[in-house]
Amino acid sequence: QVQLQESGPGLVKPSETLSLTCTVSGGSVSGNYWNWIRQPPGKGLEWIGYIYDSGSTKYNPSLKSRVTISVDTSKNHFSLILSSVTTADTAVYSCVRGYSYGFGQDYFDYWGQGTLVTVSS
Amino acid sequence: SYELTQPPSVSVSPGQTARITCSGDALPKQYTYWYQQKPGQVPVLVIYRDSERPSGIPERFSGSSSGTTVTLTISGVQAEDEADYYCQSTDTSGTSVVFGGGTKLTVL
Numbered sequence: 001q002v003q004l005q006e007s008g009p010g011l012v013k014p015s016e017t018l019s020l021t022c023t024v025s026g027g028s029v030s031g032n033y034w035n036w037i038r039q040p041p042g043k044g045l046e047w048i049g050y051i052y053d054s055g056s057t058k059y060n061p062s063l064k065s066r067v068t069i070s071v072d073t074s075k076n077h078f079s080l081i082l083s084s085v086t087t088a089d090t091a092v093y094s095c096v097r098g099y100s101y102g103f104g105q106d107y108f109d110y111w112g113q114g115t116l117v118t119v120s121s
Numbered sequence: 122s123y124e125l126t127q128p129p130s131v132s133v134s135p136g137q138t139a140r141i142t143c144s145g146d147a148l149p150k151q152y153t154y155w156y157q158q159k160p161g162q163v164p165v166l167v168i169y170r171d172s173e174r175p176s177g178i179p180e181r182f183s184g185s186s187s188g189t190t191v192t193l194t195i196s197g198v199q200a201e202d203e204a205d206y207y208c209q210s211t212d213t214s215g216t217s218v219v220f221g222g223g224t225k226l227t228v229l
Contacts, residue, residue, distance in 0.1 A: 035218070045156075045164070045207055047218040058216050061122055094163065104215060106170070107154050111163040 002027040004095045004112035012089075012119050018082040022095030022112060029076050033098030033105040036069060036080045038091040039114070046091075050098060050105065051078055085119045092116050123147065123212040125221035132227040139195040141224045143208030146189055153191040154209045155184060157202075158223075164207065168193060195226075203228045 008020035022034070036048040049059035051069045059067045063082070071078040082089060094114040098105040125145040133139045143153060153171050156164035166175050168184035171191060181196045195202055208221040 044205075044223040045158075045209075045220040047209075047220060050218075061217065105211075105218070106152075107166050107175075108156070108164070108209075109166065113163065 002097060002110045004097065004110055006093060006095050006112045006115040008115065008117070010116060010118060012085055012117060013121050014086055014119055015084055018080070018085050018089065018093075018117055018119075020080045020093055020095075020115065020117070021077050022079070023075075023077045024097075025076070027097075028073075029071050029078055030073055032100045034069075034071065034078045035096040035098050035108065036093060037096050037108075038093045040088075040091040043091075048080065048082075048093075052098075052100070052105070087119050090117065090119045123217070123219050125208055125210060125219050127206075127208060127221040127224045129222070130225045130227065132229055133198050134229045135200060136197055139198050139202070139226055141193045141195075141206050141208075141226065142190055143193070143210075143221050144190045145210060145219070145221075147213045148186065148189050148191055148210060150213065151211045151215060153184070153186065155182075155193045156207045156209065157204045158207065159204045167206075198226075198228055200228050202226060 003025045012018045033050045033052040035050040051057045066083045068081040092114040095112045096108045097110040099109045155168040158164040167182045172184040183194045205223045207223045
């Protein structure tokens with residue numbers, strides 16, 4: 001059973017950089033797609049981006065200029081960096097595995113529990 | 122940017138049929154997925170590739186598509202089905218993931 005666990009600061013100041021890590025257990029980060037998805041309090045889901053094949057990335061166009069997703073196969077984890085944050089970036093951030101079915105990313109099958117990141121001074 | 126449109130809310134009585142729609146220009150060419158999210162919980166996949174049902178999901182959940190609109194149908198709605206439902210697909214390039222705004226299903 002694959003398990004994902006997010007870690008990182010729960011409070012970030014405006015204009016600073018948000019940094020989160022997702023540790024994967026029960027499976028390898030090599031293969032499949034590894035996503036970050038966020039959900040502002042009381043609002044809907046927003047896809048941030050993914051990394052796959054240990055290096056290729058795709059980002060939400062609305063966040064692309066501020067987002068970097070990377071992977072460390074030796075530690076079996078992947079990370080999110082979101083720069084120049086504002087209060088609009090306050091959300092629960094979840095790491096999620098996207099099942100790879102040969103034609104690209106299929107469904108999201110394993111989710112971390114999510115971590116609330118608040119942007120506030 | 123590409124968007125998927127869902128109704129904000131749908132209400133049905135127990136035992137009735139709930140239909141939740143999701144509209145988007147690329148839907149005829151890209152698969153749609155449906156997720157159920159209950160308060161305080163992570164989303165759960167209920168339909169994948171437009172109409173496939175994962176193991177463990179009750180048969181009352183089904184998906185269909187027609188042109189630029191896909192529909193999640195819950196037949197014989199039960200109180201436990203009350204939740205937020207999100208459709209998810211990709212843009213015309215097939216790589217950028219998009220979620221609908223979500224539909225709150227209320228079981229009266």
